[in-house]
Amino acid sequence: MFMKKILIFLLIGFGSFGQSDILNNYVQEGLKNSQTLKQQNFQLQKAVFALSEAKTLFKPNINFNTTLSTAQGGRKIEIPIGDLVNPVYSTLNALTQTNAFPQIQNTSEQLVPKDFYDMRVKTTMPLLNAELKYNQAIKNEQISLQQTEIQVYKRELVKDIKLAYINYLKATEAIKIYENTLKLLHESERVNESLIRNGSANPTVLVRTRNEISKFDAEIDAAKSNQKNAAAYFNFLLNRDFTEKITLDSLGKEGLKFDLADGHREELDKIKTGIEINRQILGLNQSYKKWKIGASLDVGSQGRFAQIAGADKNFISPNAFVLLGISFDLPVYSFGRNQLKIKQSEMEIASLDAQMQQVRNQLDLQSELAKNSLNSAKEIYESKASQVSTSERYYRDMMRRYKEGNLNFIELLDAQTQITTAQLQQSISLFEVWTKWVELERAKASFQL
Template identity: 20%
Template sequence: MKKVFTFIISTSFFASAFSQQTVMISRAEIESKSLDENLQVKMAKSEASLAQTELLGTRAMYLPNVTASYTFTNTNNPLMAFGSKLNQERITMMDFNPDNLNSPKSISNFGTKVEVQQPIINMDAVYQKKAGQIKADVLNIKTERTKEYVQFELKKAYMMLQLAYKMKETLENAKETTLANKKVIDNYFKNGMIQKSEVLYMDVRISEIDSQIQLTDSNIKNASDYLYFLLNEDSKDKILKPTEPLQYNGNLVENDFSLNTSRKDLEAYNKSLEACILMIKSSKAKFLPKLNAFGSWEMYDNKIVQFDANGYLVGFQLSWNVFDGLKSKSEQEKYKSELHKAQTEIEQYTKQSQLELNKAVRSVQDADSKVTFTKQAWEQSREAYRIKKNRYDQGLEKSADLLSAETLMSQKELEYQQAIFEHNTAIAYLEFLKK
């Protein structure tokens, strides 16, 4: 039963492993993918769309406001009763009798009214609309910058996938080398030439490599899932594999590392200043005259759904906000403070961006040096292993020394591959900062 159970577990494991579909993908395919489905880009687009929707509210500055109402009243108030009857066009000489004027009978009134208010000149609303348009433009620019960042993340994730596969390949080669050495050691042990402990050391090394390979398998799946996440695609039962191996991209030859002031995030920051200035102008414009037109059409009767009497009213209104309890003045000071704050933030962000760019340049240079040093160390450890192997075959070295040399060679190769990844990632990040 134990053997059957073990067989079932093994069969299930291999079935699940082979059920995964390996999807080959190239760097060019990654770069050509549409980013519209990326969740971060979608959120940025939603913010831009919200700002554009809020901008629709500024149409009230030139579109009319139309309201309609139907009202019923019943009153014996002398003034209201006489006015209601007058609106209904039912006044007679008897209504001027002092007794009827002073003590009228209750009167019902059904009134229909359509009112139109038409803005003509409202400068504060004009400046608010311009500020709203700039806000929408700023968020559109930020959306484009978000796409650039996601593109960088895709490049980085693809290189992580390359590194994971390269590390697995390196470890599998190390395992083959170790297994080949183990065969020799096993023969020596059978012939009584070495002790059991040396065989056990080799078994420990193989177990260590198997553990590292299992970890790289998880890293491959993690990198693949992250790429699918960035593309907002389903990763179920699928695993990505790069068509190009991890390679060293070469030295950095460019010398101009000055900050691009037209970079989209800096452009968005600077453009937001215009919105602050316009809001200050809008607050000041509240003291300018406002010109608006108005009109109404009214129908009255003492019976429901009857419209025997009607009339209209049209006019223009020129108004000034002479004093509003210093409310507009407070708004001006508020927007001036926000403008000063925004200017300081832009200055800080620009300097931080230049520092980040300088740091990225040094990171590329350091990573380039690291690639050179780790490659040299790998080549030296490989040569040292070759010498140890030859001496071991001649019986001049211990198996522990051979194992140590092989372990060091494998470790240095992994460090070299990691250095290439860091170098390529540093270059991709520098390119992102320079856009």
């Protein structure tokens, strides 16, 4: 009777199970400590930084470039400077009757520069580039996608934590039932010892009783092992020490509630975001038809090393230059490659549109099945309640008759087995209701994150 009251109290309190402060505190602890969730948040930050990077592509890019080179040999450019000016110089010397204009030799210049430097500060900036706009839009959608991924994982984690907690309660309740059965067996042992002393029972019944006690001692050991495993997994989800103590839920006193509000399924948001990303990719692929215009500004100096040493004290090179440029880029022909990319993007969007409807139907089906399973589990539990009451009453009658000597011990053991089996089945059916309720909560996305 005691176990029945416990189970009924648990069932009465189940309606507030999902809102229990103890369990909700555990859920919040799991959400806070989850290493996987931290990884997801790092990925979100990465996506935010990627968007910031995409925005900087619209701004000027400044680089300092320096090339220092030296060479020996190679082709030369012959410069016949002597052949060109020596006749003129000879004529001038004859006219002036002086040697003021000396003869000079032909020269040559090495084609590969020797002791050459090229220093410049290059600034580039896109003036018109549709690809950058679409790239920024894609990065922005990827942030939304990662945020949705985090929400989906949170819901799955909440579900896992609640189910793990239910499994721990189930293992704990099994231990209580077995311990209650042991109390009945010890009572039978005491009665048998008394009957044997009075010569009213065969000593073998005491052996059989103690064998049953050993059997349930082993059952309790197995149940405690299951409890430890359930506790270890629960603590693992909360990122705690596996052996840390778990507080049992006191629950509330509201009735069992089946009507859960429909929440928002982030799985649909993921597909919507995927569609939007592919639309931006489609626009990106279509942008090949548009001009790309950019501007560049180079400020620098070119020349030989010696010219740097000969610059004035303000370090202004005698070969300084400024170069301003405007670039235009428009693809003319690529053998249909761009059109094929566009077709691929269109097919991907069409595929995601079809997937959207399919997933919506699947989620509706999941919710309906979870609701039906919960109703079925509740009916099974209610059918088990009367069995516990009947088995308890039957056991009391059998014990009374056994004490009076009107019943053999095998029939008493059968009554004990029936009550234990009934209590276990009712406990299992109760926790099955809890499990189905959590699954319905997940299917409807009712939990407020």
